[in-house]
Amino acid sequence: MGANPADTIDAATLFAANEAERYNLHTRHLNEQMVRVLKTIGYDVGFTKGQGQYLYDRNGEKYLDLLSGFGVFALGRNHPDIREALKSVLDSDLPNLVQMDVSTLAGILAKKLLENVPSMEKVFFANSGAEAVEAAIKFARAATGKQTIVFCDHAFHGLTHGALSLNGDAIFRTGFEPLLGGCIKVPFDDLAALEQALATKQVGAFIVEPVQGKGVNVPSDGYLKAAADLCRKHGALFIADEIQTGLGRTGKFLAIEHWGVEPDMVLLAKSLSGGHVPVGAVLTRKWIFDKLFDRMDRAVVHGSTFAKNDLAMAAGIATLDVMKRENVVENAARMGDRILSDIRALIPKWEMLKEVRGKGLMIGIEFGPPKSLSLRPGWHMMEAANKGLFCQLITIPLFKEHHILSQVAGHGMQVVKFLPPLIVNEDDCKWIAKSLDQVIGESHSAGAFFSLGKTLAGHALKARSSAA
Incomplete structure (x- = not known):
């Protein structure tokens, strides 16, 4: 039985009444x-x-x-189109988050994302960029059997414990140690330092922002392509953190496209939300995905309760449609x-x-x-x-x-x-x-x-x- 309209929360009225007290x-x-x-x-x-x-x-x-x-x-x-997409979910009584079922809207959003990044084959949804990074760490370790993750100085990959372990700024790390073991920091845009770390053969992945958010550091033209080649030479995955740079931010769908690089994983979030409902995504190659979810009893070995909720999926679908339609x-x-x-x-x-x-x-x-x-x-x-x-x-x-x-x-x-x-x-x-x-x-x-x-x-x- 629904509440009396007079008793329901009006967020706009609540905001206006309390704005001066914020x-x-x-x-x-x-x-x-x-x-x-x-x-x-x-x-x-x-x-x-x-x-x-x-x-x-x-x-x-x-x-x-x-x-x-x-x-x-x-x-x-x-944006009115994002708002209407979210309203349509709220007005539809959809069977959201059944859990012992699969989400139709998640399937649609995954398909649309992979159409934009054809080198990838599978998608894992999360609630945020940091959660996508946490998933990528687990995926890399499961796929390669190696624990070490290499990241760059001045990198920002999030503030949860695993993601913070890959954060290159001391101000965020200080006071929270010890962090996740097996993480090695190298200078950004330094191939020699990267190769030295990879040569140990213990590295499961190298994670990098194609353009660093902290400082807006742009790599030299050959760096990312050579870094990806080094990763493959030494049996490590190349993870492109496109949480801030992806979905058109740099003038291409992914920033990595400026240098013609095909990663093993791509991390997305932020603008995929349409500005309303948080959503993160890990795009990856099928063989990596299959290493994690390799048997029926491991179908739920990694997940997130709210990750594929209908509002987030609808926001992502609408965002991609608006981006394409409005150039x-x-x-x-x-x-x-x-x-x-x-x-x-x-x-x-x-x-x-x-x-x-x-x-x-x-x-x-x-x-x-x-x-x-x-x-x-x-x-x-x-x-x-x-x-x-x-x-x-x-x-x-x-x-x-x-x-x-x-x-x-x-x-x-x-x-x-x-x-x-x-x-x-x-x-x-x-x-x-x-x-x-x-x-x-x-x-x-x-x-x-x-x-x-x-x-x-x-x-x-x-x-x-x-x-x-």
Whole structure:
């Protein structure tokens, strides 16, 4: 028997009634440190609406989102076709998660994914990117009989225990050791170091992001192809972590396609969700799959309770259909080239703008020490205070003055990262180029360093007083 409509939860009404209390609620019941961060850098504007590539704050101000939820919103927020697909599931009384049955929608999504990656033959679904990485570790060990997994410095493969063991950033690992044994770190884009690790013949797999998310590090042209060849020479699997780079982010369906490499496994997540229902996937070769699920009594040797739920599968199916119908991958390639070109044109103009790199709509903007004597003291003062702090001279004014949401590409890095929805347009590109030019120009003044310190101190005092 259904509830009285007057008694049902209306999420929009609930949100509106409690929006002003969001920071207090999080301080009391969730992550207080995240609230302090937002208030310290002045990002506590209170977003109340998301549509496409834009966000709107409580005052109705419009922002261009260059984070896209760390890559989740490839199609932007609240795409109507994704929403309708999810509504159709909720309205259909489907036999969801029977468990002693197989999912029809999972079969359809698996087929569509494999049509886009024809070198793969089987799909395993998970709930997230980290869970896909955990599955890949188990698959690799089961398929090869070898325990060692090689990963790269600065890699990010997730924060669950196994995935964290393959994380190349010490700030995430510290305090959680000992991690999973048998994991070896090598420098990214270093074939000699990789071959040295593989030569032990104990390596089950090498896992790599084709373009690293932390720092937006792009490999040299021959690296990934040669790495895959080395893996096959030494009996190791080549795993492409496309959790952030896949599904069109770099201007191709998979980033690995830029270098003509066919992996043994491909990991997907983030944008496959359509921005609504988490979903992860491991695409693999049949022989690897068959090593894990090799007998009827091992049919459930690995799985995840919610992994093939109908909402997640419908979100993935709708996402792939929208991407194809709206030529989203092609748009990512065009707009990415435009943004990269526009920002690279600024390099001769601003001495602290060191390098602009990326593929498609995964863009890293690196800054470096100035040559001008008037700017050196400020730069070194900021570096001494907190390595990577200079980038706040870029991201904070972009947000506060130009309503562009972006992020620093990693802890202690002088790199600003742009990861916009793949539906950005020409007007958005102009918005980015004009705003960035102005902000970088303002950063090239001796007073800018003092101004940032004053701004951060003021926000920090405000945050402390409001918490008192």
